[in-house]
Amino acid sequence: MSGVIGVMRRTLLSCTSLVPGGIAGAGAVSLIDTSPAWAAEPALNERLIQAFMNLSRQDLTALAMALGVLSFSVVAAILLMRTRIRAAANEQRLRSELRELQSEADRFRALLFVEPQILISWGAGEERPQISGDIALLLPQDAKQPLRILAFGTWLPPEPALQMDHAVDALRSAGEGFLLNLVTSAGRTVEAMGRAIGGQAIVRIRDLGGLRRDLAEMTLRHDSLLAETEMLRAFATAAPWPLWARGKDGKLSFANQAYARATEAADSADAIQRNLELLDSEDRTAMSRALNDHATFAARLPIIIGGERRMYDVHALRTGGGSAGIALDASEATALSGALARMADAHRRTLDQLSSGVAVFDGQRRLAFYNDSYRRLWDLDRPFLDGHPDDSSVLDRLRAGRKLPEQPDFRAWKARLHEAYRANEAVKDVWYLPDGRALSIVTTPNPEGGVTYLFDDVTESLDLARRYDRLINVQRETLDSLTEAVAVFGSNGRAQLFNPAFARMWKLSPEALAQQPHIDTVEAWCKPLFDDDDAWRTIHKAVTGIDNRTAVPLKLERKDGSILDCMTMPLPDGATMLTFHDITDSENVERALRERNDALEAADQMKVDFVHHVSYELRSPLTTIIGFAHLMNDPGTGPLTEKQAEYVNYITSSTDALLALTNNILDLATIDAGAMTLELGPVDVRKTIAAAAEGIQDRLTRDRIVLNVDVDPDIGDFIGDERRIIQVLYNLLANAAGFSPPDAVITVSARRTEHSVRFAVMDEGPGIPPDVRDKAFDWFESYANGSRHRGAGLGLSLVRSFVELHGGRVHFDPAIKSGTRVVCDFPLDRGAHRNAAE
Template identity: 40%
Template sequence: MAVIFSASRERAKDGVGASALASTIRGMTGQVRKTDICGMRRLFQTARVCLAGTALSGLAGAAWAQERVVPAAKLFTSSEVIFSSLAVGAIAAALLSTIWLVRQKGTLEAESQEMRGALSDAHRKISKYEALIADKNRRIVVWEAGPSRPEFLGQLPPETGAPLEDRDFLAFGKWMRPHSAVELERAVESLRSSGHTFDLVVETQRDEILEVQGRVSGGKAFVRFIALNNLRAELAELKIERERLVSSINLFESLLDALEQPVWRRDADGTLAWVNHAYGEAVEAATPSQAIQEAREFLGTIAREQIRAVATPTSPFHDRLSTVVRGNRTVFDVVDVVGIAGSAGMAIDVSEAESIRAELDRTLKSHAETLDHLATPVAIFDKNQRLQFYNQAFVRLWDLDLGFLESRPDHNELLDKLRSQNKLPEQLNWRNWKESVLSVYRALDTQTNRWHLPNGQTLQVIATAHPQGGATWVFENLTEQVDLETRYNTLVKVQGETIDHLAEGVAVFGPDGRIRLSNPAFRALWGITEEQTKPGTHIKAIEAACALEYEKPDGWRLFGQMLTNFDDERPSLQGTFELHSGIVLDYAVIPLPNAQTMLTFVNMTDSARAERALKEKNEALRKADELKNDFVQHVSYELRSPLTNIIGFTDLLKTTGIGPLNERQAEYVDHISTSSAVLLTIVNDILDLATVDAGIMELNYADVDLDDLLDDVAMQIADRLNENSVMLEIVAPRGMGAIVADQQRLKQILIKLITNAANFAPEGSTITLSSWRNGLDFFFSVADKGPGIPEDMLPTVFDRFSSGKGGKRTGAGLGLSIVESFVNLHKGEVKIESKPGQGTTVTCRIPSAITARSVAAE
């Protein structure tokens, strides 16, 4: 039966059913009747083939055997039997196939039911596992073997800062601490590539702690992120903190180990617990461990006892101690701090610093001794502007009491003391001048000023600020230098003018044979141009140019030899030339300093007259120079000192301490005081003009507020206006701004103009001071209603010692001259307008300087 089922199953697979088999058999029966015996044999063979593998095959075989032995008469009856058997077999086979199919269907249904049950159980288990995995405090990332997309299970609490989106979760650097992100990325890479498991504790950027576990199972990589509860989180935090502290301690120990200064740490019993390499080298140990094991002490017993007695947890020990290192006594700056678990200390070698400090003290002392022997006065002030050092020359210059100097006065007090003793320059505005002097303590650059003292001395004051505060003041006496400069400048001007206006031809050559200078007379005598004799031209070229005027060139060749020879002695030479034009020239070769040589050519036709004129001119210039120098010297040294004494004693007589004066005596004293003041003003004016003429007048440029300037001028001139019974009217718009000029000289200009106007203004009249601005130019105008100036006298009003007639006072005639000099120094100009009977108006234009600076008069 098993074979039948198998055959039926095989035929069912091939698409041959029971109905098809029956149809074949019926067809075959119809054909048997029409065939012969051979055909029946073939039919039986075919039936055997068709029924092969079934039970009917045996029946067919038996029928075939019977057919071979029975007679032919019985053939048809046997065939009917055979075919009936075949039909019954086919029906039985179909029935058996149906029964097998029904039974197989039941088996399949049972197996399907069993599989559905198993699948349901698997779904329930998966749901249970997912419920367990998908905890809010846990997230799992799963990677398949090889390149694959990760699978995410579960979520982490939002307070951890972990992203909810899967694509952002693996970007650890965005939500973890940098060190944690780097460490985790390396661990995950090693897990996926090599299967190395790991257990980490990481920190998020919100300071939350996560436990991360990496495992491999079934060819898959699992990384589990677990948000810890309070106890585990605290434990993890303590673990991280411990690792951080251990890392910090190791880092600090590495740092201290790299220092060149000995460092040590002791336990609570005072035993060495750790030292660095510098400590080991200092105690001559091979390694720091050897120094600890052998308890080699860096400091002596007394020093250690001193540290133990002094150091407390709130007050560390800090002092300088000496010890022996490598056989040398060395000074160390020792710091030792005490804590609960012991103490720690550090020693810094300050032996070199001590030696440098001692050397610095010796250097400063040496410098002080050197400065004390200098002839130039020097004073040093500290950052509080108090006198710190002064030399003997400073004491001699200012003649101050040593007790006062030893009290270390501040600079402000020192200036007030010098002013009270009339040892500082006269200033119209003392406060502003003092502030300008003391501004060096706030300046970055060295300041240089010139002080013209009342005793006639001229000081070059050099003030240099110190980087740490304070300043050094050097007072250089330039009295002789100023006098020499004045003489030198006058001499240079006189020489230049003299040479250019000489009738003699003059040419100066250097040691290289090139011309340095020549005058117009030289060029005119030889008929050459200025271009041919420009400085730097060689004497050969000049010889060629002059050859047309002189038929014998031997003289110029001799000049060239004398200019360029190397003889120790350079002799002078004189002779005469006769030119083609008939002019006879008397020449002279004169050696000059610095290996220079001067050639002079004189037209002998008018030699006597020219010589006499030149001598007279030179003599007049020399006498004028001597006269002016003698006059300035007498004014400086002979008049200022007596005038100062007269004014001082006059003021003393006015005081009540001397005794009362009668009315006439008081009147005489007032006349003396007034005359002395006028005389002092004249002397000062003369000195100012002499300073301007010498070319050493300096302008101290600064920002000057016009409103303050006009108010200050009005206050200072008030007494003089009251004496002359006139009033002053100031016409100026408010807010004109500031002018960059010399405030003192500007104030002198206005006071001189107003004083001059007051001298000629009628009593009870008004003097008008007007001021206005046009761009960077400032205009000052002083107008009076006096008698006016005749037209023929207008060109001489600015001449020195030219005083007009008709005024209340007769002065030296220097006021307008000083005004013109000071205005010219400011690069301005002054104009005067006057008509007889209509008053006088003087207008000054003064441009504002672009930058504040000091400029010497030229």
């Protein structure tokens, strides 16, 4: 470059004279320095270059023409040098302007970010924005990830984040600007402003501080209060309760629709314009006085609305600008309160009648209610209980009287008991008191707070339970020890109880029976031993039947030859007990006894038939002999020698005795055959005794026996067969005479009782031993017992038969220690006589 400049300098100097009035001018001359140091002076070179650059096109053309001979390359070099010089000058100028613009931009940036803020800009068609500013303003921990600012939910609550998202979408899509005051999740107040500028969408977010923050917060609060006020006003207007507000002058300034309806106004405006009152004058005066004294008023007042008197809870509050009030319909609450009070009173009266002790403690753990059973249970004083003592005081007093269970740590025990005040479920427990009582206690938390204690004396119940358990155990042991098989089936038909004998008898597994099988299953198990369908159907009906539950006896003959006596017994709880008793041996013995009894009955019948037949056969010849003996003894037939007369008398006495014996045998046979009938009629007691005594008069005379007759004077008569009663007394007197020693006394007595006539014959003989008295009335039973009498043993048998035919009873008097006293009772009831005769 310096070489080119030197050439140009020399060329200009050589051609100065050739340029007309141009470069040789003062300006050009002034640029040329002939000094030898010109080449070394940059300032001179600069002046030269500047002078060259100032040459006009005409000067350059004139210079080129003047040069003429000079090479075209010199001109081209000059032009090139000029172009480069101009480019360097432009570059220098642009650099200077760039420095000025950069300086101005720095000043603007410093001015723009003098306060904390963030700029987000989207160019046309750009999806990725440019973000600048203080990122830590919103994301202090993610300052290195500025794009997270676009996730508004990371630094804003949900609702503001959604609002910001919609505003940015509207800005980018439609160019709609926005201005939002937001509160971040960290509690910082920021301003977000969005604008569309120069085809770009720009969002500026800056921190609000000082007055602007206060203004923003006031704006937010104002908007919130305005929304809240509108909401409350809308609620007050639509509320179903009368609401009103009054100014300082007492005039109505607000009234809702319910107030207008209550005061029978056309609408709220009409009620306000006419200043209609809801309360009576006395109630308004009381409310004004209360508001002036206490700033609040609350009372339940009657208000007439629509011609109906209803109760309202009126609440009023004094405010800075007047007062406000509300009236709540309490008619239903009043009715419910009254009903609740009545129900509570009835509940208390009911609790007073309970045998269980009841004590109710309120939320402050003080006694709110107790019944008389509670007082008697713990033997507490009424004044103490009526003083509403707390729970701890009651427990302390009971502990002092040794009425609570003994506890090693009473404080901890009481704390556990008081946990019921915080519990949700009832707790049951049993207290064993030092005096031997056992109390069941149920502790129930009350819904409104507090606890209800319910005490029951279960001493007797526990004792009964223990006794019942012992009884069940004894019953179980008894059943297990029985030889009889026992099984109990429930109402569902399943086996509930069985003893080992049942399992052994039917060859069943105790483990299988323990599974409570159904009666059908048990029947299937038992059928190999006994398969009688009718019997099992009867057992099944007895077990599963509902109606006509009666005991059913059954006799089961099993395939193994054993015979079981079965009984189905319905139980009170709906169950059925089956008992099986092996009667194989007893059945065999019974069969043998039955066969023997049949043989004995046949023998007795043969004996009776024989006696009856022989008696009849003997009676005919006896009658003939007796007739001829009397005929021979009749003087009309001719005289007899003394010896013949003696023999005839022997014949007569013997035949009479034999006839009497035959008649007795016939009577006994007739009675035994059931063919004897009584000829009932009035019986004269004295006459009957005399007739019987006349038959043994010769014996009494012969043995010097005295007959003592003792008859009640008012004995009267009774209904009976007189002939048979004479026969009874005759046999008794004959038996007594036979057993009496000479010079003895026989006493016959007759007494009338309330229901019978009693005959008694007593002798002074040796008597009958107690061990043979029961057999003395049997046939052919005769006891000499040291006496001279020996009979056929039929007299007492006839006595018992005739007395029993009359419905009476004959027996020996056990109180007689010496001799014998036989007592016969004949009933006075004719019905008994008829039944006996029949």
